[in-house]
Amino acid sequence: MFDSLSEKFTLMVRNLSGRGRITPANVRQAMEDIRSALLEADVHYQVVEDFTQRVMEKATGTQVLASLEPGQQIVKIVFDELVALMGPVDSSIFFVDPPPTIIMMCGLQGSGKTTTCGKLALYLKSKGKNPLLVAADTQRPAAIDQLVTLGQQVDVPVYKQDGQADPIPICRNAVAFARQNGRDVVILDTAGRLHIDDALMEQLSDIAGATKPHQIFLVVDAMVGQDAVNSARAFNQKLELDGIILTKFDSDTRGGAALSVKAITGKPIKFLGVGEKLQMLEEFHPDRIAQRILGMGDILTLVEKAQSQFDQAQTEKMQEKLANATFTLDDFLEQMRSMRKMGPMKQLLGMLPGLGSALKDIQLPEEELDRAEAIIQSMSRKERENPDIVDSSRRRRIARGCGLQTEDVSRLVKGFSAARDMARKMSGLSMGSKMKMAQAMSTMSPESLSAMGHLGSAGPALRPSRLSPEQKRKMRDRRRRGR
Amino acid sequence: MAFDFLKKAISTGVDKLRGGLSRTRHAFLGSLKSILSGRKLDEELLEDLRKRLILADLGVAATNSITSDLRQAWHAGKIDSGDQVLEFLKSEMKSYWPQESRTLHFATAGPTVILVTGINGAGKTTSIAKLGQYLKAQNKTVMVAACDTFRAAAVEQLTIWASRIGVDIVKHQMGSDPAAVAYDACEAVVARHIDVLIVDTAGRLHTQDHLMRELEKIRRVIHKKIPDAPHEVLLVLDATTGQNAIRQAEEFKKAVQLTGIFLAKLDGTAKGGIVVAIRHQLDLPVKFIGIGEKPEDIAPFSPDDFVEAIFAQTENPG
Numbered sequence: 001m002f003d004s005l006s007e008k009f010t011l012m013v014r015n016l017s018g019r020g021r022i023t024p025a026n027v028r029q030a031m032e033d034i035r036s037a038l039l040e041a042d043v044h045y046q047v048v049e050d051f052t053q054r055v056m057e058k059a060t061g062t063q064v065l066a067s068l069e070p071g072q073q074i075v076k077i078v079f080d081e082l083v084a085l086m087g088p089v090d091s092s093i094f095f096v097d098p099p100p101t102i103i104m105m106c107g108l109q110g111s112g113k114t115t116t117c118g119k120l121a122l123y124l125k126s127k128g129k130n131p132l133l134v135a136a137d138t139q140r141p142a143a144i145d146q147l148v149t150l151g152q153q154v155d156v157p158v159y160k161q162d163g164q165a166d167p168i169p170i171c172r173n174a175v176a177f178a179r180q181n182g183r184d185v186v187i188l189d190t191a192g193r194l195h196i197d198d199a200l201m202e203q204l205s206d207i208a209g210a211t212k213p214h215q216i217f218l219v220v221d222a223m224v225g226q227d228a229v230n231s232a233r234a235f236n237q238k239l240e241l242d243g244i245i246l247t248k249f250d251s252d253t254r255g256g257a258a259l260s261v262k263a264i265t266g267k268p269i270k271f272l273g274v275g276e277k278l279q280m281l282e283e284f285h286p287d288r289i290a291q292r293i294l295g296m297g298d299i300l301t302l303v304e305k306a307q308s309q310f311d312q313a314q315t316e317k318m319q320e321k322l323a324n325a326t327f328t329l330d331d332f333l334e335q336m337r338s339m340r341k342m343g344p345m346k347q348l349l350g351m352l353p354g355l356g357s358a359l360k361d362i363q364l365p366e367e368e369l370d371r372a373e374a375i376i377q378s379m380s381r382k383e384r385e386n387p388d389i390v391d392s393s394r395r396r397r398i399a400r401g402c403g404l405q406t407e408d409v410s411r412l413v414k415g416f417s418a419a420r421d422m423a424r425k426m427s428g429l430s431m432g433s434k435m436k437m438a439q440a441m442s443t444m445s446p447e448s449l450s451a452m453g454h455l456g457s458a459g460p461a462l463r464p465s466r467l468s469p470e471q472k473r474k475m476r477d478r479r480r481r482g483r
Numbered sequence: 484m485a486f487d488f489l490k491k492a493i494s495t496g497v498d499k500l501r502g503g504l505s506r507t508r509h510a511f512l513g514s515l516k517s518i519l520s521g522r523k524l525d526e527e528l529l530e531d532l533r534k535r536l537i538l539a540d541l542g543v544a545a546t547n548s549i550t551s552d553l554r555q556a557w558h559a560g561k562i563d564s565g566d567q568v569l570e571f572l573k574s575e576m577k578s579y580w581p582q583e584s585r586t587l588h589f590a591t592a593g594p595t596v597i598l599v600t601g602i603n604g605a606g607k608t609t610s611i612a613k614l615g616q617y618l619k620a621q622n623k624t625v626m627v628a629a630c631d632t633f634r635a636a637a638v639e640q641l642t643i644w645a646s647r648i649g650v651d652i653v654k655h656q657m658g659s660d661p662a663a664v665a666y667d668a669c670e671a672v673v674a675r676h677i678d679v680l681i682v683d684t685a686g687r688l689h690t691q692d693h694l695m696r697e698l699e700k701i702r703r704v705i706h707k708k709i710p711d712a713p714h715e716v717l718l719v720l721d722a723t724t725g726q727n728a729i730r731q732a733e734e735f736k737k738a739v740q741l742t743g744i745f746l747a748k749l750d751g752t753a754k755g756g757i758v759v760a761i762r763h764q765l766d767l768p769v770k771f772i773g774i775g776e777k778p779e780d781i782a783p784f785s786p787d788d789f790v791e792a793i794f795a796q797t798e799n800p801g
Contacts, residue, residue, distance in 0.1 A: 036543045042725030045537050109748065109776075110604030110721060139776075141643035142636040149635030149657075194751045221604065225540035225725025227753035248603065251688045253727035276603075 024060050027074065031056050034078070041254030044229045047085075047263045055081050085259055086286035090243075090268040093124075096214050099184035100132070102175060104211070106204055106239065107219035108231055109192030112247035114143060116219050116273055117189040118150030119281035120245075123271075124185050125156060132183035134174040135160040136167040136207065139191035147189055154278055157183070167191070167203070171211045188213065195234030205238050215242040217270065220261055222246045223253040229264045236265040247273035250280070327420055329384040333376045336369060374402035375412050387413045522565040524557050532568070539756030539793045542726050545763050549575065576759065576793075577786045584768035585784055588714050588742070589679075594672040596680045596705055596712035599745070600698060600735055601719035603686030606747035608637065610719045610773050611681050612644035613781035614745070617771075619648065623678040628668030629654035630661035630701060631685040641683055648778050651677070661685065661697065662704045669708035682713070689734035702739045717770065719745045722755035732761045746784065747773035754793050 031052050038048045058081075059074045095101045103120070107113050114137065121131045133151050135158055137143035144160050151158035159174040171188050178186045190207060193200035208216065218241050220228060235241060244261055249272040262269055269284040376384060378401030383390055390398070390413050392406070399406045522528060529550055536546040552575060556562050562571050589595045597614065601607045608631070615625045627645050629652060631637035638654050645652040653668040665682055672680040684701060687694035705712050718735050720728055735741050746755050749772045758769050769784040 039537060039543050040726055042540075042727070045534055108723065108751070110606055112604055115603075140640070141647075142640035145636035145639045146634070153635075194748075196751060221721070221723070223602075223725060223727040224721075224723045225728075225753070225757065226538045227540070227723045227751065228725075230752045231723070248688065250690065251602070251727060252690050252730055253725070256725065 027056065027059050030074070031059075038256060038259070041256035042223075042225045042228070042260070043256035044226055044260035044264070047229075047260050050263075051081060051085060051259075082259075083286050086262050086269065088268065088286075091270045091283035091285070093215065093270070095129075095184070100175065100178040100186045101184065101215070102186045102188065102211055102213040104188040104190065104208060104213035104216045104239075105219055105245075106190050106216065106235060107192060108194065108221070109140070111192065111219045111221045111224075112273060113137075113192060113219045114146050114150065114189055115276075115278075116245055116247055116271075116281070117147065117187050118154055118156075119273060119278050120187055120271070121151070121156040122154040122278050123281050124187075125154065129185050130183050131156050131185040131187055132174065132178045132181075133158045134171060134186060134188045136170050136174075136188050137191040138165050138167050138170070139193075143189075143191070150278070157181075168207055168210050171207050175211055195231040201234070201238050208239055217241070217243050217245050218261075218265075218267075219245050219247060220257055222249045222255045222257055222272075223251055224257045226260075228257040228260050232261045232265050236267065241265060241267045243268050243270035245269075245271045245273065246284070249282075250274045329376050329379065329387055329416060332416060332419075333373065333384075336372065371402070371404060371408065372412055375404060375409055378402040387416055524563050524565060524568060528565060528568075529554060529557075536756065536793075539754035540725055540760075541756040541793075542729070542760040545756075545760040548763065549759075573787065573790045576790045579759065579762045580768055580784070580786045585743075585770055587770060590709075590711060590714050594669075594677055594680055594709060594712075595714045596669070596672075596682065596709055597715045597717060598682045598684070598702060598705065598713040598739065599717050599719060600684050600739060600741075601686060602688050602731055603634075605686060605719045605721045605724075606773060607631075607686060607719045608640050608644065608683055609776070610745050610747050610771075610781075611641070611683050612648055612778045613773055614681055614771070615645070615650050616648045616778040617781050618679050618681075619650065624676075625650040625679050625681065626668065626672050626675075626677045627652050628664055628680060628682045630664045630668075631683050632657055632659050632661050632664065633685040637683075637685065644778070651675075662700045665701045665704050666708060669705055669712070673709065689731045695734065695738045698735075699738050715742045715770075716740055717743055717745045718767075719747050720755075720758070722746055722749045722772075723751065723753040724757055726757065726760070728757040729760055729764055732765050732767055736765060736767065741767060743768050743770040745769075745771045745773065749792075750774040750780070755789075756793055 034055070035048055035052045038051065039045070043051070055074075055077055058077045093101075093103070105113050105117055105120075117133055121133055124131045133147055133156055135144040135147045137147070144162075148158050148160065159170070159177055161170050161173065164170055167190065174188070175186055178184075188207065188211065190204060191200070193204070195201065216239050218232060218235050218239075220232065224231075232244075244265070244267055246255070246258055246261075246269055249255065258269060261267075269286070272282045272284050274280045274282055375398060378398045379387075379390075383394060383398070390409070395406045395409045398409045402409075532553070533546055533550050536549060537543070541549070549572070553562075553568065553571065556571060562568060587597075599607050599611050599614075611627060615627060618625050627641060627650055629638045629641045631641070632655060635657070638657055642652055642654065651671075653664060653671050655664050655667070661684065668680055668682065671677070682701070682705065684698060685694075687698065689695065702713060702716070716739050718732055718741050720731070724731070732741065732744070744758060744761065744767055746758060746769050749755055755772075758767075761767050762769075769789075772782055772784050772789075774780050774782060
């Protein structure tokens with residue numbers, strides 16, 4: 001997501017910052033590039049015009065051009081304008097007292113309303129709320145069944161009325177039901193509709209009139225093109241929206257819709273749907289997204305993800321183990337599993353600064369992680385605690401056990417030892433030094449990154465393709481000595 | 484007579500399409516005339532058209548290519564008035580999609596299999612109902628296979644559609660192997676001598692490798708069971724989709740050898756201009772358009788109407 005846009009910006013930054021002097025002509029050229037990059041990213045035509053106009057005005061100011069680092073200055077202007085365009089930061093949901101807080105969801109067909117309702121319910125549950133889902137989509141066949149299934153998955157009750165085709169009484173009764181049963185947040189899942197369908201749009205405002213929702217969210221597909229503006233404007237006029245939820249953000253769309261919809265409605269983007277799993281709903285942070293666009297990475301999201309998956313005590317235990325070098329393959333397995341709960345590897349790594357574009361062509365197959373798991377599970381307890389005892393005979397047995405080659409086993413063991421050593425070194429460092437180290441890693445070439453693939457999963461996709469003659473000789477010697 | 488019935492069915496389809504497009508068509512002809520008629524073709528007018536193409540989601544590349552063709556024809560003296568521009572654009576776009584590429588291919592003998600794919604929420608299941616209705620109106624027997632075993636209640640949704648349009652359905656439980664459903668469905672159509680099998684699949688983002696491989700497997704299973712099948716592999720594309728549709732088409736084409744596009748949800752203000760960009764880069768024809776929520780809201784794709792709609796004025800072009 002946003003990757004291609006980031007690439008263009010990265011290129012532009014490089015072009016601009018490589019120059020000692022920047023002329024207005026340079027800036028104009030760069031702006032032209034940004035303009036088509038934004039259009040290719042599906043940002044609405046008018047929004048692009050306004051955006052480039054604003055950046056242009058600020059960037060050609062004499063102060064910028066006369067400054068010591070005009071390239072950096074311009075990047076900063078683009079960054080600030082992007083943040084301004086997507087901001088302000090507001091992913092909060094406010095709750096009313098007395099409850100229930102009523103949240104109404106609306107959007108075009110297929111934008112992902114029902115799934116998002118499920119995700120939002122789970123999110124609210126994690127915040128200590130007791131949500132109630134309301135099946136008010138009486139239009140689409142089986143939409144109610146879908147919500148019921150989602151409700152079971154996230155363990156949240158679903159209010160429905162079989163045989164009732166009019167959503168208005170359903171919503172009204174649901175609110176009463178919530179009040180009686182102590183549910184403090186009511187989420188209304190309305191039917192998808194076209195913004196030009198007057199009758200159905202009228203029905204939406206009737207639902208809003210009958211239930212007086214405290215917040216109304218528009219669900220928008222992140223892949224939508226120029227038309228995003230038309231529908232968002234129509235919904236906003238009819239309903240006075242409180243916020244936007246962008247879905248399918250895990251696709252490789254450049255996500256210009258985020259910019260357009262915000263610019264046209266002026267309403268904050270609250271959340272992003274980033275995957276099919278129901279916990280994949282993220283709070284929206286414009287500065288982070290702007291950073292991602294500009295290739296500066298998204299460390300904060302990563303840290304938050306990690307925090308929500310690892311509990312504090314467990315993390316401290318691990319830290320200690322790392323420091324004392326008592327970290328075993330079992331711990332590694334456990335870590336790997338909790339990390340995988342955070343989401344696909346590629347998505348996680350893409351959040352690291354500078355890695356986004358480097359990762360574009362690298363395949364990070366999840367099977368590699370499966371294999372690592374299989375290898376570890378084929379080891380005995382003793383071997384997992386002390387992988388150094390794995391000799392060629394043990395290696396053969398393990399390889400047979402997991403159905404892989406002996407090389408795969410030794411690569412994992414070696415990678416693990418290396419990782420353990422590095423972890424020991426890192427654990428002695430201050431937070432600042434760790435950040436520096438992370439930064440140094442982010443500027444590495446793809447080759448050295450591949451070499452690092454030995455850490456942990458160590459897959460062929462990340463293996464350096466060639467060994468130097470020197471390394472080959474050493475390996476031969478080692479093998480001979482081993483036999 | 485059967486022939487009359489068919490003729491009537493087809494003409495209703497055409498009326499439906501014209502009806503669906505008429506709002507935009509009238510706005511378009513009116514508004515375009517006001518811009519073009521009586522005007523000389525100049526850079527300002529070209530810039531105006533450029534904006535319109537961008538707003539219709541054609542993307543920068545396809546837009547540039549079309550405007551440069553226009554400019555070339557202008558400099559060569561072939562066109563110089565605003566009125567000629569529309570005709571030029573129409574013929575240009577019509578040349579992209581020749582008639583033969585737009586029709587459905589049927590098996591020479593035995594059942595025809597149509598595999599329907601797309602990302603989440605594109606409108607696959609509804610489009611399948613429309614396709615089923617359309618084929619039934621052509622006196623074909625139709626069966627649908629519920630291979631979306633992933634999304635909550637997808638099987639129920641297709642079941643409801645199947646009973647509404649009166650076709651048989653093959654389904655397993657939710658969470659079962661979609662390829663197994665496809666296998667059973669293939670056996671069923673052969674055994675029951677059904678003309679067309681339409682296979683519904685779960686929506687998947689083209690970026691998810693494992694799901695794309697699952698789709699490849701479904702295709703393989705069908706092909707193994709019925710040689711030459713699937714005869715059509717359609718990508719259902721939401722007309723509101725922006726430039727990402729190119730990536731979708733690319734990935735789905737790579738995985739399951741798409742034969743065409745079903746352009747859904749064309750009844751809104753979105754123009755679906757992205758199919759021009761897809762045509763430019765991947766040479767995929769558009770076979771059908773979806774223009775409403777009812778099963779009969781389907782029409783064969785017509786470049787003529789499409790071109791007119793693309794340049795149609797929406798209430799607020801921004």
